[in-house]
Amino acid sequence: xxxxxxxxxxxxxxxxxxxxxxxxxxxxEVARRYAFVEYDGPPxxxxxxxTRKSGDEIVGQLYSFVDKGEREVALRPEMTPTxxxxxxxxxxxxxxxxxxFSMPQLFRYxxxxxxxxxxxxxxxxxxxGASEVAADAELLAVALDIMRAFGLTPDDIVAxxxxxxxxxxxxxxxxxxxxxxDAAYGVIDKLERTPRDVSAERLAALGLAPSAVExxxxxxxxxxxxxxxxxxxxxxxVVEEFAQYxxxxxxxxxxxxxxxxxxxxxxxxxxxxxxxELFDRSGEFRAVAGxxxxxxxxxxxxxxxxxxxxxxxxDVVLGELLRARGLMKAVPERAxxxxxxxxxxxxxxxxxxxxxxxxxxxxxxxxxxxxxxxxQKKAAQASGAQEFVTLSTDDGRNG
RNA sequence: GUGGCUGUAGCUCAAUCGGUUAGAGCACCGGUCUGUGGCACCGGGGGUUGCGGGUUCAAUUCCCGUCAGCCACCCCA
Numbered sequence: 018x019x020x021x022x023x024x025x026x027x028x029x030x031x032x033x034x035x036x037x038x039x040x041x042x043x044x045x046e047v048a049r050r051y052a053f054v055e056y057d058g059p060p061x062x063x064x065x066x067x068t069r070k071s072g073d074e075i076v077g078q079l080y081s082f083v084d085k086g087e088r089e090v091a092l093r094p095e096m097t098p099t100x101x102x103x104x105x106x107x108x109x110x111x112x113x114x115x116x117x118f119s120m121p122q123l124f125r126y127x128x129x130x131x132x133x134x135x136x137x138x139x140x141x142x143x144x145x146g147a148s149e150v151a152a153d154a155e156l157l158a159v160a161l162d163i164m165r166a167f168g169l170t171p172d173d174i175v176a177x178x179x180x181x182x183x184x185x186x187x188x189x190x191x192x193x194x195x196x197x198x199d200a201a202y203g204v205i206d207k208l209e210r211t212p213r214d215v216s217a218e219r220l221a222a223l224g225l226a227p228s229a230v231e232x233x234x235x236x237x238x239x240x241x242x243x244x245x246x247x248x249x250x251x252x253x254x255v256v257e258e259f260a261q262y263x264x265x266x267x268x269x270x271x272x273x274x275x276x277x278x279x280x281x282x283x284x285x286x287x288x289x290x291x292x293x294e295l296f297d298r299s300g301e302f303r304a305v306a307g308x309x310x311x312x313x314x315x316x317x318x319x320x321x322x323x324x325x326x327x328x329x330x331x332d333v334v335l336g337e338l339l340r341a342r343g344l345m346k347a348v349p350e351r352a353x354x355x356x357x358x359x360x361x362x363x364x365x366x367x368x369x370x371x372x373x374x375x376x377x378x379x380x381x382x383x384x385x386x387x388x389x390x391x392x393q394k395k396a397a398q399a400s401g402a403q404e405f406v407t408l409s410t411d412d413g414r415n416g
Numbered sequence: 417g418u419g420g421c422u423g424u425a426g427c428u429c430a431a432u433c434g435g436u437u438a439g440a441g442c443a444c445c446g447g448u449c450u451g452u453g454g455c456a457c458c459g460g461g462g463g464u465u466g467c468g469g470g471u472u473c474a475a476u477u478c479c480c481g482u483c484a485g486c487c488a489c490c491c492c493a
Contacts (some may be wrong), residue, residue, distance in 0.1 A: 123493065125493070129493080131486075131487080133492085137493065306491090329493060330493095391450065402453090
């Protein structure tokens with residue numbers, strides 16, 4: 018006797034499946050509008066694909082085991098290594114830029130919480146072979162247009178956008194040393210959920226002057242102009258590029274969603290340039306999506322040396338948000354027609370009509386045993402069928 | 417992995433101080449109503465109170481363990 022799904026896994030009853038299908042079809046539709054094409058890879062991969070670059074810390078969060086061929090394997094926890102491998106294998110043959118998306122089910126063995134299960138479906142949109150900042154703008158525009166397609170406006174969603182290079186330059190101008198940079202990222206990443214004095218203490222421990230500590234604590238309010246005043250040389254060019262990025266986002270029609278915010282760090286991993294996260298304005302939910310540029314990842318995985326950028330958007334937090342806002346319109350499919358006949362009619366009569374209609378493409382349901390018409394009508398209403406058709410007793414052709 | 421809170425029917429909840437065969441609404445099934453749109457009325461199935469142990473004459477109620485869920489941490493998708 019099984020009581021339910023494993024912890025962190027979901028049973029998709031028709032209502033839940035309809036919601037999932039609604040989310041995924043919307044993802045697919047908007048990605049298509051931006052001329053991204055769909056691909057997929059194996060749900061099971063060699064364990065090494067994830068341990069090689071990500072480090073061993075991730076291993077504890079993998080669903081991994083030894084298969085019957087004594088291979089160490091893992092259920093995929095993310096799509097990036099797979100797509101990187103696929104692109105690298107055909108790097109020379111693929112038309113650049115490569116605009117691909119996928120909606121894999123991903124797995125991670127972690128303690129579950131709201132918005133965070135052990136399995137989820139995640140839209141992955143990636144662009145390979147494009148170093149232009151226009152590509153960064155396209156990428157964020159897809160993510161935001163998806164929000165719009167779900168009915169989420171700039172009043173609901175904010176895209177907080179930063180740039181690794183700008184953050185680094187800004188922190189350097191405040192006196193953060195190269196050695197203290199990662200630690201500073203860590204403090205900034207946790208700024209919102211850490212008491213102010215604790216953060217201040219950690220920053221002071223990095224050797225920052227009191228004024229610099231204040232500046233970091235208030236980094237969320239720092240504008241691009243603030244940054245432009247203190248950076249020089251190559252960094253100034255990066256700042257100008259970011260300004261271009263913002264102009265492109267305006268041109269693409271999603272500018273209202275975007276906010277410059279240096280406190281967005283995106284973990285400590287492989288991002289090399291512009292990064293972003295999408296949040297609901299109320300702050301009630303976890304990040305809805307996140308991504309950015311990771312130009313060195315393909316090369317470091319031993320593949321082609323192609324610039325790359327991408328984002329992920331999971332179905333769990335998004336689904337919670339849509340339900341909370343009354344924007345989850347999905348309902349299970351209903352039959353086109355409910356066929357009824359007098360209780361005295363043989364069932365074969367109804368079946369022949371059902372077969373004809375089904376042959377013509379209609380979705381047809383009927384009572385599996387003779388019943389009174391009122392009973393059939395009640396059943397038809399409960400089923401939600403679009404149309405109630407009663408076969409006449411006379412000629413058998415009527416609708 | 418750590419800590420806190422919580423587990424009664426498919427769902428939302430009730431059950432006095434520990435006291436008889438654990439109740440209700442919704443949902444589901446059956447029936448009545450030949451007419452009003454997912455109506456009304458009648459009836460029915462479904463719970464070893466998450467599971468295991470302990471205390472007690474007696475446990476849904478008190479204690480311990482365990483599993484699960486929620487929240488925070490950790491970490492990120």
